[in-house]
Amino acid sequence: MRSRYTEHDQEHYERPRRRTRPRTKDRPSYDDAVDGLVVTVDRGRFTLLVEDRRVMAMKSRPLGRKGVVVGDRVRVVGDVSGDEGTLARIVEVHERSTVLRRTADDDDPVERVVVANASQLVVVAALADPEPRPRLIDRALVAAYDAGMQPVLLLTKADLADPETLLSTYRSLGVPYLVTQRGADLTEVRELLADRVSVLVGHSGVGKSTLVNALVPDAHREVGHVNAVTGRGRHTSTSVWMLALPGGGWIVDTPGIRSFGLAHVRPERLIEAFPDLDEMTEECPRGCSHGTEEPECGLDAARESGAADPIRIDSFRRLLDARERSAEDH
Numbered sequence: 001m002r003s004r005y006t007e008h009d010q011e012h013y014e015r016p017r018r019r020t021r022p023r024t025k026d027r028p029s030y031d032d033a034v035d036g037l038v039v040t041v042d043r044g045r046f047t048l049l050v051e052d053r054r055v056m057a058m059k060s061r062p063l064g065r066k067g068v069v070v071g072d073r074v075r076v077v078g079d080v081s082g083d084e085g086t087l088a089r090i091v092e093v094h095e096r097s098t099v100l101r102r103t104a105d106d107d108d109p110v111e112r113v114v115v116a117n118a119s120q121l122v123v124v125a126a127l128a129d130p131e132p133r134p135r136l137i138d139r140a141l142v143a144a145y146d147a148g149m150q151p152v153l154l155l156t157k158a159d160l161a162d163p164e165t166l167l168s169t170y171r172s173l174g175v176p177y178l179v180t181q182r183g184a185d186l187t188e189v190r191e192l193l194a195d196r197v198s199v200l201v202g203h204s205g206v207g208k209s210t211l212v213n214a215l216v217p218d219a220h221r222e223v224g225h226v227n228a229v230t231g232r233g234r235h236t237s238t239s240v241w242m243l244a245l246p247g248g249g250w251i252v253d254t255p256g257i258r259s260f261g262l263a264h265v266r267p268e269r270l271i272e273a274f275p276d277l278d279e280m281t282e283e284c285p286r287g288c289s290h291g292t293e294e295p296e297c298g299l300d301a302a303r304e305s306g307a308a309d310p311i312r313i314d315s316f317r318r319l320l321d322a323r324e325r326s327a328e329d330h
């Protein structure tokens, strides 16, 4: 899987710079650096886990404008005691295995990396109250496929509505799912999340916060602790944070993210997530988006010949269209 991300990753950390001087003179060596994991980012300050300690850190100058995001595995120097008032320095960001991105807003088309190194995107949606919003789910799926992450549907409030209507929309895409309801046993959810890094997304009211609190009983304390460390009061601007699951694995909660802007997603990247369909596009004209409007798309030939499931083609094209729609259009 790794080649899929690195090939397209805009932020190659490992790409060698053109050098005019020997490397040894360009770069100090950080023999005393230790490994850390970025668990929150708040206005240029990073909370890292170094062994079991929470360590505040900032980026060091050699990193320049390179982003450091939640989930990044970094090398850090300086005071890594985690004592109050200390500030360590991040000197290196390890290569990322996955990169979840979003285009922030319509009026802010800058592409941002949201989370690094997560393997699953868990889309939490209520079956009722509030009504599910398939377009938003589609957008999250596109973001997951673009990131090289496995999307999973976690449907809540099954006591209020039959999941079948919504599931029928996603079956042909082969998206795995779990169905839960209030007070239900969370064993299956825990198994789904165990030993992985999972990003949870979902609108308010779908039960995501309840779920996070059930999975990480001291989530409030953890996040509160983060705020105490940054010294910025209870209402932190942090919109993404990473929490350790008691049984192993991590969840990344995204309370500050309401939708995924997808302006950065390219069709050729999306179809790679569907190898069986991708195979049918080898004869497509150059630059074919594989959308409905394309005059000579291989997907239409595959549909006519019966080589591909028409419902799957339609579902793929629905995702392709989700990319085009405005983030606010839901």
Ligand code: ZN
Pocket: 281, 284, 285, 288, 289, 290, 291, 294, 296, 297, 298, 299
């Ligand atoms: Zn095509």
